[in-house]
Amino acid sequence: MIFLALMLGTGLTVLAAFYDFPGPLNAVVALTIACLKATLVVLYFMHVRYSGRLIWLVIIAAIFWLAIMFAITFSDYWTRNWLPIS
Amino acid sequence: MPEGLAATHEHASHPALRHHFENMEQQREAGTLGMWVFLVTEIMFFGGMFLAYTLFRYEYPAAFVSASNHLDIKLGALNTGVLIVSSFTMAMAVYSTQIGRQKATIICLILTMILGATFLGVKAIEYHDKYNDQLIPGQLIPWRPFNPEVAKPGDTDPHKLHLIEGATTQNVQLFYWIYFAMTGMHALHMIIGLGIMTVILIMAWRGKFSPEYHAPVEISGLYWHFVDIIWIFLFPLLYLLGRHLEHGG
């Protein structure tokens, strides 16, 4: 029945997420909450907490590769305008 | 860990054991790992779209805020709740199978499917709203191309598009393109999920599962939770970000 409490908790975070916006940080807040919720689902609903190292490795690999894709693509876009124009 | 595993011979071979596996444990492990690996490919699949989203949000922040604010946050939040509950019932279905309570399994599976269908229904309503507001991008619907009515300052008609400073309808269209691509792909996964659930339900009905053999329920559960997780990210990214700038800015 841990699950029930967990679900209520996630439900509450949703409510908190869409009325409370502290300035420019709201993207960070929204994403942090999303990540937390995802982590809870992964750990408990998907039993990863009780799974072997291999499953952990699979998940970490997925996140790692996603990070590669984002980080390196943005290394292009962020530095587009760094060269002096003439 | 799998070493020697194949060597430990199972007591009596289970009817669900396929010929090329040595024992049930190996079979279950292969199935679970297979699903996880599949989910990795799914993450990368959605990852491409998340990348496009991030990039265009970075380039056209104002248009994305305006477009996002037009989405119906109540329906979005409702759907988030529905999916989380369905994830919970799914987890309960897996749990019930593991302890061998067939009836509870079936009830939980049916609940999960009802919730899944509810989600799709709400999504259909949202899509229809967008259709009414002419927000379906490009010529996707040939007889109703993208042509939203832009609200004048002071106009609070929720069916009109309220552009904040720096936003153009063209870039709003880009948002909707990504919105439909991502939620559409997500909905497609939900539909596939419902198909899987139907099969699992029939299997559960016929009493195929037992505490020794419950891998199919578990594996389809993983899939269902994954689809839930995608939505957990889609909801704030598409509906919430920039909500504080609504009607202001």
Added chain:
Amino acid sequence: MEEFVIPKQPGSNYLNAEYGLKSWLLTKDHKRIALLYLGAITFFFFIGSLYAMMIRLELLTPQGDLMQSSTYNKTFTQHGIVMVFFFLIPAIPATLGNFLIPMMIGAKDLAFPRINLLSWYIYMAGGIITIYALLAGGVDTGWTFYVPYSTTFSNSYVIATGVGIFINGFSSILTGLNFIVTIHTMRAPGMTWFRMPLFVWSHYATSLIMILGTPVVAITILLVALERLAHIGIFDPAAGGDPVLFQHLFWFYSHPAVYIMVLPAMGVVSELIANFSRKNIFGYKFVAFSSLAIAVLGFLVWGHHLFVASQSVYAGMIFSFLSFTVAIPSAVKVFNWTATLHKASISYDTPMLYGLGFIGLFTIGGLTGMFLATLAVDVHVSDTYFVVAHFHYIMVGGTLLAYLGGLHYWWPKISGRMYPEGWGRFSALVVFVGFNLTFAPQFLLGYMGMPRRYHTYPVELVSWQVLHVLSTAGASILGVGLMIPLIYLVWSMRYGRIAEANPWHLPGLEWQTPSPPPTENFLTTPIVTHEAYEFAPPEHKEVVGKFERQQPAES
């Protein structure tokens, strides 16, 4: 070797266990599925080669006298699409990998036999849709589908082709998934990770790329098709989109895809080098880990395709550096193969000739990659024949040679018959010569400035034409060299000498079972007690080197 008593030929093997078309089309046996793939892949290779010959013939003269520009554009596009997506990517994994991975690790089958069969059907579905697109009118975007040409300006069957490739991608994903799960969970007792043949290691690394990269290109191609359908503009600058984003997403997969093609080839060559010189591979762990290193680093370098594509110069610098780092594990492999030959006992059988040819050509292919990773030189040679020559050295000189070598090596196991050795050696030689003559001139052509995908070139540049004539001559020789194995391998299936269970006298698990193997591969589940490539001497008296026996490990 004496731990294994090679069983007598049983009455039934995987080929004669069942008969009839249905027994093949509904088979769940990984060996039969491998043969289904083999047939399909040979068919696509034939189509792709046909296009290649058309290209070479057209370029004999500077004018466009054989076909029109639009036809030529379709020809090179279809050559690329068929060869990349329907031959090179599945070539080694889906045939040799499918056949051998379960046998090498002592399993009865892959973890998901039905998914394996499904992947073949998906491959065929993708192939048929693509062939339909080619027959209906063809596609002319180049295999890279660069936007906005592919989304807005091309008047060819882009959507149908895209759908074909999209579908085909899932076959690749499912194969990779199956391999990963199989290697993790299906190893025979005693088959530890570091006892696996390097072929299996390299396929593990390949599978990683397949499952991590393919979905990205799938969604990218899907977006291109949708763009074309609805004209919304995620890649179209006129609507606020970004064509360079397409290039990022495309190459995020398509550069690692090069390693999907070449890693299995490296695996095959590791087998050939070790087994035909009767030595364990020099630095087994280094070679095994270099496969994984290539798989990981291969994902960090895609931006070297964008050095002149208006990418930020700073990003270019990062990508250039990372591209150089991926060269290191490849170099390590070449050096380790070479070192393996030291004080070995080298036979000159056909597979080994292909293996040695691979080392030479892959070295050239890899080193010419350095030119492309070097920013300033790449500015000059990118999108020229230099690039064409470079990747053909890797794809043809590397992957195709390894594929042929592997096919000859395992042919006795696959078919139960020997191929004619004399013809084998002869054709290996012809392929090697023809290949070099085809592609070496293209390096020069590229630096002289001949852009790729050119239908015509300036008449006054006589030296360009000379090089093109040489290249076409080489291609003809290469074509003949490739026809010979096709003929004698088919011939040998019926008339070849019956193969023994272990015709090369090797310790690998796949040889410790009859040829062709029974349906479940082994008559009893093998228990592995030795390292990979351990050549035990006892039944032979004339031992040249001193042999120190390894303790059998716990099983």
Added chain:
Amino acid sequence: MQSWLPIPESASTLSGEVDALYYYIWGVTVFFTLLISAVVIFFVIRYRRRNPFEIPRPIEGSTKLETLWSVIPLLIVITFFAWGAKLYFAQYRPAQNAIEVYVVGKQWMWKFQHATGQREINELHVPVNRKVKLIMTTEDVIHDVFVPAFRIKADVVPGKYTTEWFEATKPGTYNFFCAEYCGMNHSGMRGYVVVMEPTEYENWLSGNAGQTSPAAAGRNLYESLGCVSCHGANAEGGRGPALLGVYGSKVVLNNNASVTADEGYLRESVLNPQAKLVTGFGPIMPSFQGQISEEQLLQVVAYIKSLSTSKPEQATAKPAPSATPSAGAKPSPTAKTSSSPK
């Protein structure tokens, strides 16, 4: 000056160094290819199987050796990287005090316009020993300007400006190519760069004078499109920000960020004015997307650039009202016959 080596003519200030780097990498390539081939061939002959039963002694790897042959290649490629990166910056860093030529690619032709007004198609006349900067865009798909003799190449991408520059060192006629596949007649999208002695170039310029300079054409557009009403008759500003001297300056936006007003920013501000509003100005400007061609847009940008005093070469713009009616300027026949065979 034709060399026997299979390389294109080397005719720019950077081409020599690119070649040097190219030969350096060839040196390393040839060395390692020969080394590995020689060792392999030696081993294959020396250790051929003499007896069908022989079993060689197994070997262990040697970590020392393996580290050695990981580190040595790494050091070598770092030299490639460093040299290549240094040169790359030289290639792509926009040149100072260059003659500017506006380039518009379309399927399947190249249109050039000089700052002095001359227009050319598929041919570009430039003086020797002067830096020339190409400011490029396209009306349709991605193209690429590739001049082998100058060792330069850059994609021409729709929706933005890309640049490349060169300084030719030898008069002559050089091929240039479109190097990014662009559809049916891709291989026909090529032409010649004609490099001329300064006096010859001056003759060519005056022989083809009489065309409105891009800046002047931009000024006309500035009036006909109604920009004057907000930005002022002399671009001094009004309801819209002043454009005098804006090019190259730092512009503070209304979200307090700042951008450098380069060609790309000016372009964006015409097509999508709301995207980066100058601080203190409202979102009142309409978009000109679809109302202005790429060439016209370049002219408007050229006009705004001409308002910046820091552009000395604009002073040389010759508004000579000669009556030469040539649209696509023809090259002098001498220049064409002196083409460089490879």
